[in-house]
Amino acid sequence: QAKMLGKNRCVSFNLKYIEKLSRKSDLEYHLKRLNYEEELQVYYQPQFSIPNKKLIGAEALLRWNNKDLGWVSPAEFIPVAEELNIINPIGEWVMVKAVKQISLWNNTYGSGLKIGINVSPKQLDHKTFVPNLKKVMEENAVPPEYIDIEITESLAIEGEERIKQIDSIFRSLGISISIDDFGTGYSSLSYLKFFPFERIKIAKPLIDAISTDHYDLQIVKAVIILAKSLGIKTIAEGVESQEQIDILVELGCDEIQGYFLGRPVPADQFEELFLGDSITKTA
Numbered sequence: 001q002a003k004m005l006g007k008n009r010c011v012s013f014n015l016k017y018i019e020k021l022s023r024k025s026d027l028e029y030h031l032k033r034l035n036y037e038e039e040l041q042v043y044y045q046p047q048f049s050i051p052n053k054k055l056i057g058a059e060a061l062l063r064w065n066n067k068d069l070g071w072v073s074p075a076e077f078i079p080v081a082e083e084l085n086i087i088n089p090i091g092e093w094v095m096v097k098a099v100k101q102i103s104l105w106n107n108t109y110g111s112g113l114k115i116g117i118n119v120s121p122k123q124l125d126h127k128t129f130v131p132n133l134k135k136v137m138e139e140n141a142v143p144p145e146y147i148d149i150e151i152t153e154s155l156a157i158e159g160e161e162r163i164k165q166i167d168s169i170f171r172s173l174g175i176s177i178s179i180d181d182f183g184t185g186y187s188s189l190s191y192l193k194f195f196p197f198e199r200i201k202i203a204k205p206l207i208d209a210i211s212t213d214h215y216d217l218q219i220v221k222a223v224i225i226l227a228k229s230l231g232i233k234t235i236a237e238g239v240e241s242q243e244q245i246d247i248l249v250e251l252g253c254d255e256i257q258g259y260f261l262g263r264p265v266p267a268d269q270f271e272e273l274f275l276g277d278s279i280t281k282t283a
């Protein structure tokens, strides 16, 4: 019987593995044939300062709806797009949409919002990235203080030289950089020394348990103190309750983002929910 069980286990392991491979090849198949305008959409999630809960910006989050696959999470397809070497055109597509959107909102509502754009480290190697970003900013008259590039911490494994190179690129444009998902993955404190970020985005897994887990609370507290002492702003990701907000206010966290105050939504809904007529239109 034990032998049979072992055999079954082996079979189910292989099936899982095959399923995973075939899912990946499905994603590849459809990504290679991606119709950008039809299948891709940019959603926007609001970011607020605390304690006043003032709207300060929006993060652009890519959505993919394929007629065969349905909705596919960016967490799943972005890594595949990176492997296929199509993250550059996809990333630039997002960048153009997002910069145009923030220009429109800031001009229409006088909202002075910052747009957060996620950028894969791979995109930064592409020669057209910086010139194109500069061009879109100019064409849409968006000043650099309204652009924030979110880069994940995994960049840290690429070393000091690389970090300095990227830092100088963005500094020359005058835009700010946030380190995404801080506290998960390849955390490196020395990273902070070589790459003077404007902002740390404290990862959701750390924020999740701040109201129930003493250790998580102390870790987040330490991150905020460290950031403050280095002159770096902090934003908490994935905030889902008022209780968390209260704690974050007490810890001196600068900003928050999360389902509790707003989910990622299409541009028209963002406008209705977060801009609307509460703000006087200037255009």
Ligand code: C2E
Pocket: 045, 060, 061, 062, 073, 074, 075, 078, 091, 094, 118, 119, 120, 150, 180, 181, 237, 238, 239, 240, 257, 258, 259, 260, 264
């Ligand atoms: P991220 O940049 O860390 O984005 C935050 C993720 O957390 C988003 O997932 C957002 O919808 C989700 N989130 C925000 N608040 C909450 C909350 O209160 N609770 C929960 N459960 N989730 C929350 P999403 O949109 O699925 O994106 C996943 C990841 O995909 C992003 O993580 C980012 O790394 C990547 N991504 C998304 N759009 C782009 C893009 O245009 N370019 C690149 N390179 N990566 C992108």
Ligand code: MG
Pocket: 059, 118, 150, 180
């Ligand atoms: Mg992000």
Ligand code: MG
Pocket: 180, 181, 201, 203, 237
């Ligand atoms: Mg994040």
Ligand code: MG
Pocket: 152, 180, 181
């Ligand atoms: Mg991320």
